[in-house]
Amino acid sequence: MIQHATIRPIGLVPGPQSEHGNAVRLAGGMIYASRFAVVLRRDGKVVERWLASPDTIAEVIGNLPDGCGAEAEAQWSNLTLAHPPLALGARTIRLDQPQVMGILNVTPDSFSDGGAHDSPDAAREHAAAMVEAGAGIIDVGGESTRPGAKPLWEGDEIARVVPAIEACVAMGAAVSIDTRKAAVMEAALEAGAHMVNDVSGLAHDPRSAEVVARAGVPVVLMHAPGAAGEDLHEGGEYENVVFEVFDALRARRDAALSAGIEAKNILLDPGIGFGKSLAENLALINALPLFHALGHPLMLGASRKRMIGALSNEAEADARLGGSIALAMKGMDASVQLLRVHDVPETVQARNVWRGLRDAALTDFADLPG
Template sequence: MTSPKDQARLAFPGGGLSLDRPRVMGILNVTPDSFSDGGRFVAREDALASARNMIAHGADVIDVGAESTRPGAVPVPPEEEWRRLEPVLSEVVAMGMPVSIDTYKASIARDACRAGAVVVNDVWGLQKDPDMADVVAESGAAVIMMHNRTAADAGIDILDDIDRFFERSMTIAERAGIPAERQMLDPGIGFGKTLDQNYLVLNRLEMLAKYGRPLMVGASRKRLIGAVLSVETDDRLYGSLAIHTVAMMKGAAMIRVHNVQPHADAARIVQAIGREGLA
């Protein structure tokens, strides 16, 4: 397999995204119940202003989602999910930054790609909706395949579970005709894992390079930070920065964040450190 550094690009319509430096994905939730910023950007103008702000502060991709995936969230019917997305998606696309659609539903991914999204961020790694892989393949979009579980289990080997999950996701992608250069993997920090398992995965992150796919890590404001620092959601920026900086140092090609500017600065520092001896 080729390494993520050798691959150096995530392909999608419009030319793709070079991965020669750590990239920052800004989170735009148009949901009333997301764990961190639910309800803040439901209004169309507020959502668009947030997207413009993230772009100005250094976001490389805008990830738009209309269904909360937080633990205990109520599932949203596709019709309601698209009702939330439609007023903002095409206008965010028109801003000229690559747009990702955060959904596990094939119908939403299809409509979003038709509206201009070029990345599908699937928190179930193509394993929830049997039509998702075909939709991604036909659209030409890139796909981010995240590891997930319906519930955490302290008794399992989480690294082995991730291995088996990723092998299945990559097999599904290959069978659908999604080439390796359009695939990214996400270990799913905060999804179906205990606190110890989350930190174990982060500590062993470099082991996931064996798949020859670039990695994305998203731990922004999550409970594993609050559990260590004893702070509420809005006070988890520093913890988020710490985790994402470590992840980039361990090889993450992209980080998914709420606070774009400080993370874009951190990514630039990681990039500068990585230049040592390469001049």
């Protein structure tokens, strides 16, 4: 019999004063949590659930079955963990507020832009526009990961991404390489990339974890059910997608730590749209605060995803701005640190307005007694 206890924040509030101080700052960000569901699973099945607040959580954890208390204590500590900034070249990316990562696809078969930026000049121009608009990081990818896309030879992928990376570095941008191949990671880092974004969670290429550990750079570990094979979307069958993705990310995190990657360099992504149905994607997005219990910064990549089209009369990828902003805002409300998006100016504007609202919320009750 295998038992796990998981702490899920379910009551998010504008600030601690709205709960008379009985709220905690979630993951060091601009969101506060006042209520939590402590969920007990036995052999993968949910068997019991308790509600707790910051002043009762110790009692609830203390009453958990033997073997579950230490895990729950660690998760409670993780939920309130403030993450240090990312040092990416000359840029410092603070993680106490949402940051925007701009997508630069240098591939002719991207689902979102159909190869609009796969020439060197077009890539450079688009990257410069995203940096000017406020993107903290540029994420360069040379292989399409849409359903049905054919795997790309690593040599072709390197030829696509290296010129784009060099151009981004030359303009002073913080650069991430979006790849699942160790050889591409090595070439990208040599070209000046500062971090790795692996859609396979370092499961696809047996050398990738070694490459990242040796370089000492941050890495995003994303969940995809077919991560170890060629088709990332294969095998997406879940009984409880939220807890199964949570467990899978924990396993990939532990594998990364065992490979020598420092905890401070690990970020996690639940993999919206990868081997998941519309209902499962929605469940994951609604459960985003839970993933802070793993103790690492989170990235959300929901921009222009198929789920938006499914909820909006099958809108084409380039007509999904409204839905993309809605999902980005949901991520901000969950204290997600990185938002990976196609539409940088619009997302940055939404983030800035959102931050203004959060700052104002901290003084909403300033004149009340007590």
